[in-house]
Amino acid sequence: MEKWHPEFFDRYETATVFDLLIEYLKSGRIRVDKSVNNVRAAYHDPCNYGRKSQELFGHGYFDEPRWVMDQCMSDWVDLFPSRGNQYCCGGGGGTLLTPFKDERTHYGRKKIEQIRRTGVGTIVVPCHSCHGQIKAIAAAYDMPDLTVKYLWEVVADALVIDPD
Amino acid sequence: MIVEFENTLNTPDAVRAFLKRLLDDALADAVLTAFASPHSPLPMPTLMIDSQLLDRAVPLAPAAPLNTARMAARVLSKDIGKRIAVVLRPCEIRALIEMEKLSQCTLDPAILISMDCFGRMENDRYLELAATQDDPESAFYATPDLQEAVCPSCRACLRFIPENVDVTLCLAGQSDKKGVTLVSGSLKGEKVLKKLGGTSTDLPLGRQADIDRIMARRQTHREEMTTGAAARMADMAVFQQTIANCLNCYNCRVACPVCYCKECVFVTDVFAHRPEILMGRAMKKGAVKIPTDTTMFHLTRMAHIAHACVGCGQCSSVCPSSIPVADLFITVSEKVQEHYGYIPGQDPQRPWPFLVVETDKQVE
């Protein structure tokens, strides 16, 4: 955008979902109650927000989502490896839209293993591709009960809603 | 090459004739062999130039008052340009080969002659035999009972067929035949036999059977000897009892052909303990036998030469206290030689085992 439509930024501000969530939480515009999310979960760094962002823009969004997680959950773990070395879920690059389902399932084998190793029942992802992929292949890898949540879902679940 | 020689003479005479031919035909410049001097029938190693005198040589006599290998080593300590034919028993040959490894002699000028050995008798027993027999050599080879009267080491000796010699005098399987069968064991030996002439032949028919028979008997004797000796060395206390009568006279060492030191460490200053040392020892234990280092001597000698012991038995023959030194050494050296896979006299090129350093080998 910056490259091709710089004029856009005269009128509009851009922000990532992370920046937004962080701003809302920090400013108190929304409040969350950790105790609602009393499951054990793990966090997955998507390629685009992580490695790719790092390479293209010089900043990978590793710390931001983790801060958000900390606000919303008391029992969550990192996968191993994580951050810049996080394994890809295998569903990016448009594979979700192609008929190569078997291949896609095969690409996700390491991801599932990572999740299985932690023993968690819930995996939190901020990317719709990852969400779709992991959900789709979990059953094939004998983890049909794995819950896949978006980061903002987790925030929503923990939202404190004032009765008035 | 195998040659039958002088089949009209009896075997000992045939052997004498062979030795004479060596000198007469200038195949050798001198012969070293057992010779009965005018003074006594006990044969001594003698260096002979005059072939006439060889009539009185007794190369097959079942006697060896000392290990001729030592004498041969002296004569061959340097190559003076003379070819020397030496007639030695198989054990003496083995000792001589070991001596060459220690630069004590050179075997290039030697023509090594040995025989199938039926053993030697102790000196007094041989003198008895010589007193009652005109031809003690023939009598010995004809009488199996006499062959049992040899010294204990010979009765237990399994290596009585010569190896690494130039000419072997075949005696096994020959007792009723005339003449002597000569077998060459090297190019040098082959050349000698060629020049000698004589009819080409095969090994005597009965030889292998005779060898097997003797071997079987000897194996039994050997097992008895080593079992008995092992029991007498079962532990330090038993061992010290076995050598209790030792006088530290060092006869056994002097007689041994592979104990080659010019001056044994036990007669040097290293063991010439000063009075302070002797008193100190006596004070620590209450008393000390003098001479000291008796057990030490035997154990050291074993450590130094057990791998090279040829089993000639001279050590027992000369012990004034009748300690069966040879039995002990033969028993220990059997184990040591097995451990290193080392047979003295078998491989002239192979150095003494404790000099060989093996790198690149992982020790388990």
Place this chain on the structure above:
Amino acid sequence: MEKTKSQFLVLGAGVGGICSAIDLAETGYSVTLVEKGPRTGGIMPQLDHQFPDDHCGMCRMLPMVDREPGAQTCLKRGLSHPNIRILTHTTLTDLSGNPGDYTAVLTSVSRGVDALRCTRCMACIDVCPVSVLDAFNDRAGDRNAIYQPFFGNPEALPTIDWDNCTRCGECAQACPNSAIDLERVELTESVAPVSGVIVAGGNPLYDPAVTDLYGYGVLPNVVTATAFERILSGSGPFRGQPVRPSDGHPIRRVAWIQCVGSRNVMIGAGHCSSTCCMFAVKEALLAKKTLGSDTDTTIFYMDMRTYGRDSQRYRDRAEEESGVRFIRCRIHSVDPADDPGDLKLTYLDDLGQPGEATFDMVVLSTGAGVQKELPPLLADKTDQGAVVTIGPEAGLQDIRETVLRAHGAVSSLLEKLNMDSRAKTIPKTGRAGDKSVNRFMQQPVIQVLVLDNGVVKAPQVEWPAIEGRLERSPGNIFVNRLSIIDGKDLSLELETVLKETRGNRLLVVSNHIAGYRATLTKRFEEAGFSAPLVEWVDLNRNDVSMGTETIQPDAAMKPIQVALMRLLHKRPSRGMAQVVENSALVIGAGPAGLSAAVSLAEQGVVVHLVEKEISIGGNGPRIQDEHQRRPIDQLIVRAKGHPNISIHTGATLGALSGRPGHFEGWVVKENMEIPLSFGAAIIATGGTPAITEAYGMGKHPPLVSHFDFEKKVLDPRFAEDTLNTVVMIQCAGSREEPRNYCSRTCCVKALDNALRVRQLFPHARIVIFYRDIMTYGKSEELYAKARTRRIRFIPFNKSKPPVVRTEGDTVVVDGFDPVMGEAVHLKADWVSLAVGMVPKPIHDLCRLLEVPVTPDGFVHEADAKWRPVDTINPGVFVCGLAKGPLRADEAVAEGTAAALRALRLLNRTELAPQRHSAVVRHAICSRCYLCVDSCPYGARFVEPVLGQVEVDPVACQGCGTCASVCPNSATVMGENEDFTVMNVIEAALM
């Protein structure tokens, strides 16, 4: 040795620092060795075993000649040398002044423990509540805030880690001797004048915690290579009973991942760390030795860089005899396996098929980390020449490279500071050594000098008759007659005779010597014939002449025979020092030899440079790359012009006698024989490209050696031809028996050639068949560059090499590409074969110099790692290709190193016999000579006259092997004879 006023600073007490310090100290200088940590030794105390013999060996850096017995200590524990002052806990905080005259400020931090009071009871350590990861065990174990820097040295003082100490005071209370002071004190000391500084700070290893793909720090059984050796070590966290860190299970399966932190462009570490391949093989063998020979050891690699001379065979033996597995695959990540603690690696095999393997432990072969920058304090002084670094810029170096660089650093420092080291040593004995000791060890050759004194009228002597009889006497006798006539100056004639004589003893016969004796004695002395070697017969004595005017030959011969007998049968006095000649013989005038010669000459040593060919330079002038060749050309110019160097071309060493410090030899040139004497010799005979028939070389014109191909590529006409395909095949006839060693330079040359071809022919197909690309160190960048330039690399195993055949006139190369999984058939315009190098034939020379030769014909150095340019003969050194394949610039560096080592010997005026040397008691010696061969230092020899065994007291290291081999103690060790030791044993045991 006397201390001198000027001194040197060495910063860092690791391998490089200790080596330089010893070099300087042995050359006569004072050294202050500064170490910022609490102990000396660098990484060495952490590593128990080294290639090639899997022992330690660090103490081999200690001096062997003219050694001080009290200074012979384990170098991992400490260093004790009269010229070296060691300061631990110290750093250099300022350096000012000019080269040769610096003032240094050293700042020391207190260790907190008083050396005079501490009894090493370790009570303090027991009570310390702080526990931190122990860097000594590379975080494989813990230590306290007060700790012993090296567990293997029980004498070492404990030290306090101020950063982690909480000052709780428990240790001070527990100490029975009040030896602990919890106040951290800094002391500064000013040191001046400092002539020069050597920086030997070492190279930190890469910390794999930076990348978590391998699970370091997360998965407990993933460790660094250093930590693995610590785990196996008897002084390590498991005290020699190694088990898996996570759960204490036995270690049965171990994997090594190579190139961790190296050859990784993503993290900005594109270099190769040069040492990791070899140490991985060593560790695999160590694992099998310690944990059991059935331990599964697998090394995952990209290229096994076994480029040292003996390294290939070491690797082959590991694979073929010990069962170490090698899998060519770079591992992406380490995953936990199903059983807790187990680790799983996924890989691709040789045929490109995926595989999975489970291990108990994964070892990360970490190489060089981020290079430490020199602090500005030092950085801006390095170009003045008096501050020298032991090359961290070269990346991680193994022990051998470090030692060579240390020698080189000291040499260049001394050269730049123009210091004449010979003046530094003053003989302590006060009794000048005597050359005669040497000559007595030779077969006597008598030079008779007949001085026909024409000045006196009587008596007359019929010299021809006497000379005739002398010449017919048995033994080697040469006769020369000099006439003394009024006014005639004998000196020139005499000098010629003395110089050219073959004799090693002198018999002077004259009709009247008298007044000439004093001058002649002095002349003889200068020519090497000291008093014991000279006999005088003056025929003008009453008992000979009997008052007659003419002396009859018979009468004259009597005293002459007597004197002859004495000369022939005289033996030297015992215990005399060996005089050292301040000159050296360098054999071979190639890059290494020239470098050694010039280095020595600059230090005031007279150098005889002997070269077999007609011209000098060796392989230097054949170097195609001008940039690489220039330093050699400069060396040639310097050598030719140097006043201290005499060059003999078309010459070889004919005969040699003598002992280190004083050799005498003959240089044979055409039909001339030139006598020379020198204190040390340096072998630099070099090598040539190997000749091989591999792949049909020599049968078809397109098949050339990579040397020839280089020439072609650099020829301007090459660009004018058309070129479609160039195929290069590495390791042609090399790295397989019988020539089973890596020639180290071929891969770089192939890459250079390939890149040149690429530049000239952007569209040509360039394919390199290789087994392992040996681009160690910085040259790895060349490999990376070649890959980006579309040069195709196809690996092959030595059991399935590519096949070269012809189709008509065309040469075709068949091979198999495992990455593509398909066979390749390449019609090649050129096939360049990396043929490797072989040494020049030197068996005769080595026999003469009493130096062993490796099975491949290279000169065998004393120790591959710790004494790389020495030989077992203390007076002979070796450098360059003669010893093993290497680049020309590496050869030049080795030449400098060898020169420094020789200088350590040559800067002494004499060598005294050392304590703890062997002594022979000839009267009881049986002359069996078993002791001569058993000496590992070649220090025993049989002197030719009586066949007695003699000991060279300079070479003898007092190891005692001879005494244990001798059955009657005819040879004994000085100070430790049999009865001494026996009585000591009795006192101890009874």
